[in-house]
Amino acid sequence: MTEQDPVVVAGMAVAAPGGVDTLGGYWAALAESRDLTGPFPRDRGWKIGELLRLGEREGWGNVADAGGFLADAGDFDPAFFGLTPREAVAMDPQQRVGLRVAWRALENAGIDPASLAGAEVGVYMGASHTDYGPHGAEVNEYTGYRATGSAYGAIPGRISHALGLIGPSIHTDTACASSLTAVHLAASAIRAGECEWALAGAVCVLGSPAGFYEFSKANALTPDGRCMPYSAEANGTLWGEGAGVLVLERESRARAEGHRIYGxxxxxxxxxxxxxxxxxxxxxxxxxxxxxxxxxxxxxxxxxxxxxxxxxxxxxxxxxxxxxxxxxxxxxxxxxxxxxxxxxxxxxxxxxxxxxxxxxxxxxxxxxxxxxxxxxxxxxxxxxxxxxxxxxxxxxxxxxxxxxxxxxxxxxxxxxxxxxxxxxxxxxxxxxxxxxxx
The missing domain is CATH 3.40.47.10 (Thiolase/Chalcone synthase)
Structure with missing residues (x-):
């Protein structure tokens, strides 16, 4: 028997490869069956030549010059969120992208993000280790900001802090199941009365190409740069990036506030x-x-x-x-x-x-x-x-x-x-x- 006052999605926002950063743009790309992948980014200091030669090693698979990369992963306005440029650079880009997409999800729901200080709103974000930045055990110009800059709890924490939210703020890492785990935790918290409503999402920005090395060694990468799920021609996966955030609340609250119910x-x-x-x-x-x-x-x-x-x-x-x-x-x-x-x-x-x-x-x-x-x-x-x-x-x-x-x-x-x-x-x-x- 379904519940009488279900948890609903009242707002959402997305960042996807291929320069997609709006819901309308995302739908158009999906409806048109568009390829959103592209070559490796050349502005992250990755050893592209070495990557593309991994297949020459005995027991390793070929790596194609391809992936699903966010075009604006490095774009961020620290002053808008009350941060200094030095602290912003020390932050894992997953914190920056997650914060930016969460703001847009609230706006999509018709909620003013700047009006939420003191609200008992939960934030549940999925993310995994992507190897961003220098090691903490060395002296560099970002020392002092590395603790918060590299902490995965700071991905939801930055959102809660920037918006002044005082509800649960929880990071979850169940690897590739992290997105739905975050939704599960957020919906469960709303049903249990831990928070009246919540943001639930996930983010992935590759701080290094480590995943390409790992899956090249495991011979699980597609050698031709195409991810072909459920196809007879499938020959491996292709790494990508992205982010999405949902606004979750009870249906009664969504209707009372005049919010759209997506689902x-x-x-x-x-x-x-x-x-x-x-x-x-x-x-x-x-x-x-x-x-x-x-x-x-x-x-x-x-x-x-x-x-x-x-x-x-x-x-x-x-x-x-x-x-x-x-x-x-x-x-x-x-x-x-x-x-x-x-x-x-x-x-x-x-x-x-x-x-x-x-x-x-x-x-x-x-x-x-x-x-x-x-x-x-x-x-x-x-x-x-x-x-x-x-x-x-x-x-x-x-x-x-x-x-x-x-x-x-x-x-x-x-x-x-x-x-x-x-x-x-x-x-x-x-x-x-x-x-x-x-």
Whole structure:
């Protein structure tokens, strides 16, 4: 049975590769199935030549000059947020981007960010280590600011501090499940009365190319710079960046305040693979248990879910195991004509790691807003790991109209992290007219 006064999304903002920094721009890129990736940034001091030669080492995979990078990751106005330039440079750019996107999410909800001092508002932000800045155990011009500049608790902390919020301020790192974990924690806190409303989001800005080195050694990077989730041509993942922040509150409060309701958070759940396989190997059984648990908490049948935003990294291990779980739950009933459509924004923008689930969730919410299921790239030739004749699940190969059920569109978002954590969310979106603020 669904709750009578659900937690809803009342505002949101996004930063995605390809210069995308508005909801309208993000939707246009998704609807047009645009490639948002590009070459490595040349202004971060990375050893590009060495990166591109890693494949010459025995046992290492090729690294393409490609990724999903934020065009404005270094842009920041410290004075606007009451910071000195020296302190701003010492701050992990994930703090800067997270702060900037949180401000825009509040504005999207029709809330004046400068009016919130003293409010018991929660802030829950997902982020992982990306190796920014000099080591703390050395003398440099940023010594004295490194403690707060490199602290991951300061990603939500900067938002709370800049806005004067006094509610919970919590960083979460469940690797690539961090986005949905943050939403789970924020929604749970609102339901428990820990805060009246909250900001929930995630951010990923690569302070170094360390992830490319790691996955080159693991031979899990795409050698041609294309992330092709669930495709027969999938040959590895592609790292990316991004950020997204949601404004969450009870539906009664949103209506009383005149806020738009983008969607209801029907249920979120988080679990772990447990032991057995190596820690980085996903578990189909754990993911299936999680999906079934989330559906039970949402109080809807699996057949209601018409859009699934999967994790979909394009890797030889991850995608087949995820598809096994998804087809077992969402592809077991109905027919191919009316079955759910599956995709992954990683095909557009690369794998934004801790922020990947947030980019996917905002994709779902915008699809609901516009009444159309956004396509996933490289879906024309689905992987042979699935018997597509035996499941109603299909890849979203093109932009498709989305017919609501009794005025509501239902969708699911799935994420799992390299340390074994899985997260799943089910949202319901009222079929309303497009918001001019989008």
């Amino acid at each position: 209801r958070v029907l249920a979120t759940r988080v679990n772990h693979n447990g032991g057995g396989a190596p820690i980085a190997v996903p578990s189909s059984a754990a993911q299936e248990r999680l999906i079934r648990s989330t559906l039970a908490a949402a109080g809807i049948p699996a057949e209601y879910v018409a859009m699934i935003e999967g994790h979909g990294t394009g890797t030889a291990v991850g995608d087949p195991l995820e598809l096994e779980a998804l087809t077992a739950v969402y592809g077991a009933g109905g027919s191919a004509e009316d079955g759910p459509l599956l995709g992954s924004v990683k095909s557009n923008a690369g794998h934004a790691q801790a922020a990947a689930g947030m980019l996917g969730l905002i994709k779902v919410l915008l699809s609901g807003l516009h009444g159309a299921i956004a396509p996933t790239r490289y879906a024309e030739n689905p992987t042979p790991d699935v018997d597509w004749d035996a499941t109603s699940l299909r890849l979203a190969a093109k932009l498709r109209p989305w017919t609501p059920i009794d005025g509501v569109r239902y969708a699911a978002v799935s994420s799992f992290g390299v340390a074994g954590t899985n997260a799943h969310a089910i949202v319901a979106m009222p079929a309303l007219q497009e918001d001019p603020r989008g």
